[in-house]
Amino acid sequence: MTNIPVALQMYSLRNESEKDFTGTLEKVAKLGYAGVEFAGYGGMKATELKKVLDQLGLRAASSHVPLDMLKNQLSEVIQYQQSIENTHIVCPFLMPDQRNQDFYTELISTLNQVGEICHKEGITFSYHNHDFELVTLENGKKPLEWILHETNPEWVKAEFDVYWLTKAGEQPTEWLKRYKGRTPLVHLKDMTTDGEQFFAELGTGGVDIDSILALGNECDVKWWIVEQDDSRRLPLESVEISSSYLKQKGIL
Numbered sequence: 001m002t003n004i005p006v007a008l009q010m011y012s013l014r015n016e017s018e019k020d021f022t023g024t025l026e027k028v029a030k031l032g033y034a035g036v037e038f039a040g041y042g043g044m045k046a047t048e049l050k051k052v053l054d055q056l057g058l059r060a061a062s063s064h065v066p067l068d069m070l071k072n073q074l075s076e077v078i079q080y081q082q083s084i085e086n087t088h089i090v091c092p093f094l095m096p097d098q099r100n101q102d103f104y105t106e107l108i109s110t111l112n113q114v115g116e117i118c119h120k121e122g123i124t125f126s127y128h129n130h131d132f133e134l135v136t137l138e139n140g141k142k143p144l145e146w147i148l149h150e151t152n153p154e155w156v157k158a159e160f161d162v163y164w165l166t167k168a169g170e171q172p173t174e175w176l177k178r179y180k181g182r183t184p185l186v187h188l189k190d191m192t193t194d195g196e197q198f199f200a201e202l203g204t205g206g207v208d209i210d211s212i213l214a215l216g217n218e219c220d221v222k223w224w225i226v227e228q229d230d231s232r233r234l235p236l237e238s239v240e241i242s243s244s245y246l247k248q249k250g251i252l
Helices: 011-018 022-032 046-056 066-073 075-085 101-120 143-150 162-167 171-180 208-214 235-248
Strands: 004-010 035-038 059-064 088-091 126-129 155-163 185-188 221-228
Touching: 004 011, 004 059, 004 235, 011 022, 011 035, 011 235, 022 046, 022 075, 035 101, 035 221, 059 075, 059 221, 066 075, 066 088, 066 101, 066 208, 075 088, 075 101, 088 101, 101 126, 101 143, 126 143, 155 162, 155 171, 162 171, 185 208, 221 235
Parallel strands: 004 035, 004 221, 035 059, 059 088, 088 126, 126 155, 155 185, 185 221
Antiparallel strands: none
16 A cells, blocks of 8 residues: 655745745644645745755645746746646636636646646646536536636646535545546645534544545545644644644555
8 A cells, every 4th residue: 555645735834934935834743744845935945945845854736826927937837846846736726706607617628738838847737626516507517627627637736625525515536436446645624513614633523534545546646635724723733733644544
């Protein structure tokens, strides 16, 4: 059984990172995470960041890159990723005014274009879902299914977020099986079992994390990525609880 490495999405510690980016990376490394998924680079040049990562024994697992940067600054984005030895970039989010049928039609074309260029440069390009991509459009399609059906599977992969799939009433394991081999990155998140369905530390909520982890090798997952968008605790405490859960499972 292949051991799949675990990274932390740095958005989880965005406030801490804003105060001390390098110091926050150091704390992540001490918790045992093998890598990080970036949502910004603390204003650091690629060479500086790579040096810090090497010193801390962390790998660049992935980077979330806003859609406008993917469309308008892709060459610079790719150059930065190559400098930090990162081979995964992700389109992370759509604004509310973009979540309509016309925009998704345009988005599919953009994702194919970006994905083809990334593929040629040795970088895997993925699309990250929330729950709004599971709301059926006027054409009877769910955006996430539409995107994955209409994009080239060699160029555009998926970064499934198990919290948002669950919140949308979907079974994450079914999506992983359906798109086996097309999900190199998976966001591990849990959800409180109360009516609020708030973000929860791994192992403390109602998402069947164990069944998801059991599919990792079968579905050719390259990185598990822990993220907690918001926390009722100190964020560092939350990501430590999640890391402890994964250590108990022998994953981390």
